[in-house]
Amino acid sequence: xxxxxxxxxxxxxxxxxxxxxxxxxxxxxxxxxxxxxxxxxxxxxxxxxxxxxxxxxxxxxxxxxxxxxxxxxxxxxxxxxxxxxxxxxxxxxxxxxxxxxxxxxxxxxxxxxxxxxxxxxxxxxxxxxxxxxxxxxxxxxxxxxxxxxxxxxxxxxxxxxxxxxxxxxxxxxxxxxxxxxxxxxxxxxxxxxxxxxxxxxxxxxxxxxxxxxxxxxxxxxxxxxxxxxxxxxxxxxxxxxxxxxxxxxxxxxxxxxxxxxxxxxxxxxxxx
Ligand code: HBI
Ligand code: FE
Numbered sequence: 537x538x539x540x541x542x543x544x545x546x547x548x549x550x551x552x553x554x555x556x557x558x559x560x561x562x563x564x565x566x567x568x569x570x571x572x573x574x575x576x577x578x579x580x581x582x583x584x585x586x587x588x589x590x591x592x593x594x595x596x597x598x599x600x601x602x603x604x605x606x607x608x609x610x611x612x613x614x615x616x617x618x619x620x621x622x623x624x625x626x627x628x629x630x631x632x633x634x635x636x637x638x639x640x641x642x643x644x645x646x647x648x649x650x651x652x653x654x655x656x657x658x659x660x661x662x663x664x665x666x667x668x669x670x671x672x673x674x675x676x677x678x679x680x681x682x683x684x685x686x687x688x689x690x691x692x693x694x695x696x697x698x699x700x701x702x703x704x705x706x707x708x709x710x711x712x713x714x715x716x717x718x719x720x721x722x723x724x725x726x727x728x729x730x731x732x733x734x735x736x737x738x739x740x741x742x743x744x745x746x747x748x749x750x751x752x753x754x755x756x757x758x759x760x761x762x763x764x765x766x767x768x769x770x771x772x773x774x775x776x777x778x779x780x781x782x783x784x785x786x787x788x789x790x791x792x793x794x795x796x797x798x799x800x801x802x803x804x805x806x807x808x
Contacts (some may be wrong), residue, residue: 554635646695677734
């Protein structure tokens with residue numbers, strides 16, 4: 537998910553709904569698990585149950601394998617408990633955040649194998665659609681794949697690349713890569729195309745759409761094309777990029793991006 541203007545730490549940004557007043561300089565907050573209401577847990581369970589019917593058919597095997605060990609079906613999970621398991625498996629941790637955070641804070645967390653997870657849950661009337669990431673999107677969509685060693689290493693590299701891109705004034709291009717992979721990526725499997733992007737896996741409608749609907753384009757992943765292609769934030773994607781494997785993603789994003797940024801900067805963006 538992206539937002540180019542950094543939130544005000546005072547919480548005075550009217551566009552962002554989290555409480556930033558207690559955030560540290562790295563935007564970390566306490567999860568305060570005891571403060572969730574029974575209604576919050578029930579809504580999380582309903583979201584979980586709806587998606588659970590879809591993921592066996594549409595999500596990638598790595599995600600499916602990991603969610604089983606997370607015991608997340610009974611309500612909003614305790615981040616510290618999941619962090620322990622995650623740390624043991626791939627060295628990643630969850631860090632609780634009030635919502636969207638500035639790029640530099642976001643990339644710094646990733647570059648240190650910490651994944652920022654929003655603490656608040658959407659309202660019942662946002663069951664089907666929410667603009668900003670909430671705890672359901674962040675946890676259900678992103679966290680399971682951090683148990684996959686190759687994906688985990690890739691996201692770590694992405695974080696370091698993000699800090700580099702800030703110096704090179706190339707965050708906009710790099711954010712497109714994130715969008716078309718980490719948020720809305722598809723992957724080839726022996727059983728067919730499956731979703732691994734968190735925006736897809738946490739979506740009630742787009743998860744089936746991205747795999748089966750004839751309308752969208754499903755292009756073989758191409759790094760430069762992804763870096764150049766604008767994206768739609770308020771409707772289903774019209775273009776998806778399909779990777780062969782997380783190894784491919786790791787390999788093709790390994791080169792130094794600076795010469796690529798320099799070249800692509802002179803070319804027009806592509807429409808999705
Ligand atoms: N903050 N909490 C949070 N989650 C994100 O996905 C996020 C963010 N800040 C910045 C950001 N994403 C994007 O600008 C990057 O993905 C490029
Ligand atoms: Fe996300």
